[in-house]
Amino acid sequence: MKKEEPIAERLAKEQRSISISEFFLKNKHLLGFDNPRKALLTTIKEAIDNSLDACEEARVLPDIIVEVIDLGVDRFEVTVEDNGPGIVKQQIPNIFGKLLYGSKFHKLKCSRGQQGIGISAAAMYGQLTTGKPITIVSKIQKDKPAHFYELQIDTKRNEPQIIAEQIVEWEKDHGTKIKIVLEAKYQKGKQGIDEYLEQTAIVNPHLYLIYTNPEKQRLEFPRATKELPKEPKEIKPHPYGVELGILINMLQDTKSSTLQGFLQSDFCRVSANVAKEICDKAGVYEKSRPSRIAKQEAENLYKAIQEVKIIAPPTDSVTPIGEELILKGLKKEIKADFYASITRSPSVYRGNPFIVEAGIAYGGDIPKEDTIKLLRFANRVPLQYQQSACAITKSVISTAWRNYGLSQSKGALPIGPVVLLVHIASVWVPFTSESKEAIAHYPEIIKEIKLALQDVGRKLASYIRKHVRANEQRQKFDLLKSYSEELASSVASITGKDKDKIFNDLLKGAERLYKDLKDNGMIDKNEK
Amino acid sequence: MKNKKEDSGKSVDEKINKLAKEVLNQIEKNNNPTVDMPLRGITNVYFDEKNKIIQMGNKTSSRSFFNLGQSKKFMQTFLAAKVIQDLIKQNITVPIRSIYYNTKHTIEGTKEETWNDQSESDPIIEDLEVTLDALREELHVRAGSKGAMVGNLTIIDSGDKIDLRKMGSGGWSIPSIVENNIIKFDKCEATYILFIEKDTIWSRFNEDKFWRKNNCIIIHGGGQPPRGVRRLLRRMHDELKLPVYVVVDSDIYGLYIYSVVKQGSINLAFESMRMAVPKARFLGLSSFDFEKYKLPSSVILRLKEVDKKRIKEVMGYPWFKDNKWQKEIKHMLKIGVKLELEALSAKNFKFITEKYVPDKIRNKDYLD
Numbered sequence: 014m015k016k017e018e019p020i021a022e023r024l025a026k027e028q029r030s031i032s033i034s035e036f037f038l039k040n041k042h043l044l045g046f047d048n049p050r051k052a053l054l055t056t057i058k059e060a061i062d063n064s065l066d067a068c069e070e071a072r073v074l075p076d077i078i079v080e081v082i083d084l085g086v087d088r089f090e091v092t093v094e095d096n097g098p099g100i101v102k103q104q105i106p107n108i109f110g111k112l113l114y115g116s117k118f119h120k121l122k123c124s125r126g127q128q129g130i131g132i133s134a135a136a137m138y139g140q141l142t143t144g145k146p147i148t149i150v151s152k153i154q155k156d157k158p159a160h161f162y163e164l165q166i167d168t169k170r171n172e173p174q175i176i177a178e179q180i181v182e183w184e185k186d187h188g189t190k191i192k193i194v195l196e197a198k199y200q201k202g203k204q205g206i207d208e209y210l211e212q213t214a215i216v217n218p219h220l221y222l223i224y225t226n227p228e229k230q231r232l233e234f235p236r237a238t239k240e241l242p243k244e245p246k247e248i249k250p251h252p253y254g255v256e257l258g259i260l261i262n263m264l265q266d267t268k269s270s271t272l273q274g275f276l277q278s279d280f281c282r283v284s285a286n287v288a289k290e291i292c293d294k295a296g297v298y299e300k301s302r303p304s305r306i307a308k309q310e311a312e313n314l315y316k317a318i319q320e321v322k323i324i325a326p327p328t329d330s331v332t333p334i335g336e337e338l339i340l341k342g343l344k345k346e347i348k349a350d351f352y353a354s355i356t357r358s359p360s361v362y363r364g365n366p367f368i369v370e371a372g373i374a375y376g377g378d379i380p381k382e383d384t385i386k387l388l389r390f391a392n393r394v395p396l397q398y399q400q401s402a403c404a405i406t407k408s409v410i411s412t413a414w415r416n417y418g419l420s421q422s423k424g425a426l427p428i429g430p431v432v433l434l435v436h437i438a439s440v441w442v443p444f445t446s447e448s449k450e451a452i453a454h455y456p457e458i459i460k461e462i463k464l465a466l467q468d469v470g471r472k473l474a475s476y477i478r479k480h481v482r483a484n485e486q487r488q489k490f491d492l493l494k495s496y497s498e499e500l501a502s503s504v505a506s507i508t509g510k511d512k513d514k515i516f517n518d519l520l521k522g523a524e525r526l527y528k529d530l531k532d533n534g535m536i537d538k539n540e541k
Numbered sequence: 542m543k544n545k546k547e548d549s550g551k552s553v554d555e556k557i558n559k560l561a562k563e564v565l566n567q568i569e570k571n572n573n574p575t576v577d578m579p580l581r582g583i584t585n586v587y588f589d590e591k592n593k594i595i596q597m598g599n600k601t602s603s604r605s606f607f608n609l610g611q612s613k614k615f616m617q618t619f620l621a622a623k624v625i626q627d628l629i630k631q632n633i634t635v636p637i638r639s640i641y642y643n644t645k646h647t648i649e650g651t652k653e654e655t656w657n658d659q660s661e662s663d664p665i666i667e668d669l670e671v672t673l674d675a676l677r678e679e680l681h682v683r684a685g686s687k688g689a690m691v692g693n694l695t696i697i698d699s700g701d702k703i704d705l706r707k708m709g710s711g712g713w714s715i716p717s718i719v720e721n722n723i724i725k726f727d728k729c730e731a732t733y734i735l736f737i738e739k740d741t742i743w744s745r746f747n748e749d750k751f752w753r754k755n756n757c758i759i760i761h762g763g764g765q766p767p768r769g770v771r772r773l774l775r776r777m778h779d780e781l782k783l784p785v786y787v788v789v790d791s792d793i794y795g796l797y798i799y800s801v802v803k804q805g806s807i808n809l810a811f812e813s814m815r816m817a818v819p820k821a822r823f824l825g826l827s828s829f830d831f832e833k834y835k836l837p838s839s840v841i842l843r844l845k846e847v848d849k850k851r852i853k854e855v856m857g858y859p860w861f862k863d864n865k866w867q868k869e870i871k872h873m874l875k876i877g878v879k880l881e882l883e884a885l886s887a888k889n890f891k892f893i894t895e896k897y898v899p900d901k902i903r904n905k906d907y908l909d
Binding site: 492 | 572
């Protein structure tokens with residue numbers, strides 16, 4: 014009898030490490046490339062996020078030029094050009110040709126991109142669907158050369174492959190321009206790129222954007238302020254926010270030689286005493302070498318952290334847009350009769366500081382009979398998909414908008430001529446998935462959102478009350494005018510006097526009665 | 542007593558002119574056009590102990606065009622006044638409902654009608670009646686007529702001689718205006734008038750020729766009697782010197798109908814002097830009749846909460862303060878029962894005509 018190979022041995026032959034790129038290929042929906050329409054949006058979005066973050070870091074007012082060209086047969090060429098600080102030559106291949114390479118993943122900072130997976134994923138998507146490499150031009154200083162690259166990604170090894178590189182002439186002092194050809198579908202309106210850019214312009218009033226769409230229409234989004242957002246401060250993670258896996262990684266990577274030192278220097282708000290208390294609670298010797306902490310001990314540490322009282326993280330690392338700039342952004346892009354905004358004080362979830370802001374626009378050109386338009390943002394990035402899964406939507410639905418003058422059915426968004434903006438700024442925004450489309454339902458976050466909504470809601474209610482009252486008075490005046498006509502006719506018939514004169518006299522009395530209204534400009538001065 | 546104005550001698554046409562001129566004057570001076578009118582309703586009536594009737598008090602309310610809650614009513618008042626003046630000029634009398642239709646239209650520039658329904662126009666005409674201190678017939682407006690009469694009496698109606706002994710089963714239908722320029726009394730043998738709440742019961746009496754056997758007049762007002770019926774009762778009572786007996790259901794509505802016949806109504810308190818019959822006698826049904834006539838308990842209706850509420854309200858009216866009435870009403874509350882006239886049929890169909898009413902009259906078994 015032939016001896017059978019053990020199953021495990023057989024399986025072992027099939028087991029091998031999977032490259033990140035291969036993983037992406039199979040899971041591209043997680044990163045926002047589920048379909049051609051979304052792929053186009055995600056590509057532009059990742060490029061613009063990078064441009065805006067880079068400009069802000071370099072304290073440059075961003076001028077961004079976006080062009081989308083329809084190449085036919087479902088292919089589009091996307092060009093995004095910025096006036097940012099540029100990228101040094103050696104880094105260009107890694108940034109655009111390698112997944113999970115970047116500076117943001119290791120930092121806790123209020124920036125748009127968080128995982129460093131975005132732009133190279135877009136490049137890879139283009140490469141996979143069209144075979145075309147990504148091209149990059151970048152220049153870091155006026156007297157330095159501009160570098161041109163054509164890159165492909167080795168999807169097995171997650172390494173960049175340089176197809177072409179050369180020095181080119183570029184009239185810009187500094188900046189980066191990328192071009193990706195990808196299989197895509199262009200659609201105007203909801204969840205499309207036009208909507209994305211419009212919303213981006215609202216929450217980034219310091220941005221000057223020129224956009225040429227596939228229909229060759231050139232749209233310009235002017236800058237509403239020269240004030241750059243405050244530079245976000247980088248903070249160390251707070252112990253409450255760290256997950257076990259990350260804690261284990263941090264233990265391996267730390268430069269500290271003792272556990273106590275590690276806790277003190279790699280986290281914020283941890284004093285020597287607090288570090289000691291954590292070690293004692295976990296039953297781990299505080300002088301242990303962090304790299305030698307076993308998994309069980311790490312787990313004990315993790316549990317001990319939750320039990321030790323640690324003061325909340327500093328909140329100055331979170332940079333809101335600000336009430337005034339939210340108003341400017343809304344006024345710039347939405348024609349309405351009334352605007353209001355609120356920036357809440359910082360708050361903390363799981364050791365991560367965050368700030369909720371809300372803005373509201375009412376009336377004007379906004380459709381009256383539809384459900385309100387809800388604009389969701391996380392660190393100034395519009396969230397266009399998975400609305401129903403998002404904590405912001407949940408908070409809006411569970412707010413009693415009837416109290417604020419809008420109609421609302423149970424479990425639904427309110428109805429009325431309203432654009433509602435909600436922005437969450439945080440060093441670490443908790444998304445429900447890697448495609449960063451919906452905010453996770455943390456009770457602390459929902460509570461803050463609701464408080465912000467109630468604030469703008471109250472402001473709206475007071476406006477509506479005033480507005481509606483003026484409207485009602487206007488209607489009453491109109492009615493009184495009609496009654497005057499009737500009365501004049503009856504009195505004229507009985508007395509044989511001139512009807513028009515009686516009516517005009519009555520109207521004088523009626524107008525005096527509504528003098529207040531007239532003062533408010535509710536009655537057209539020419540009206541008889 | 543009615544608050545006679547100095548111009549009460551003038552014709553209604555002149556009064557309307559005067560009212561409109563006053564308002565015109567206010568309009569020209571840019572004042573708030575205002576009309577003072579006697580207040581109709583419970584807050585402006587009192588019980589005249591001497592005459593035993595409900596009278597209208599002196600309270601007035603003003604109706605102003607520039608008071609938003611009153612604008613429409615003010616406009617409607619003059620809409621009605623204008624039409625009434627037209628009627629006077631043309632010398633035609635129309636039903637009150639026709640005034641409603643004649644003046645109903647969409648107000649220009651609005652989606653509103655001048656009147657939503659007749660229940661809006663009728664009170665405005667009544668307001669005008671008291672404001673102009675005019676009789677309904679002087680306004681050339683007729684109420685809907687209901688009610689019928691037969692009996693040992695001959696009348697002259699608009700010049701036609703009518704023998705009320707020969708009116709068949711339906712009887713003579715009572716018009717809304719019964720003043721002596723229209724209705725005159727001729728030969729009369731009757732010795733009393735029997736007022737019956739409902740037309741169905743009245744028909745029973747007429748079928749049995751009750752009036753012939755008992756030498757009387759029988760009359761009904763189809764529930765709450767309209768002005769014509771009340772005015773006619775009063776005239777027959779005064780001019781033919783006939784006592785009036787009233788037969789109604791034993792419930793608070795029946796009792797109130799009796800009260801209206803006897804003392805007048807709150808709404809038309811200004812007409813009590815011409816309409817009420819203070820000596821009208823209440824034959825029944827009394828709340829004590831159920832036990833007295835040993836009626837089977839299956840014929841009774843239980844008082845509902847709304848009935849009880851209304852009973853308590855009526856008990857508080859000054860004209861029901863008399864002990865005998867309090868006793869009657871309290872007993873109704875106590876047994877918690879109401880009885881319809883038809884319930885007497887439980888005895889037999891002719892019980893009411895052959896036994897109940899004749900016995901009560903003979904035995905003077907009534908309240909007054």
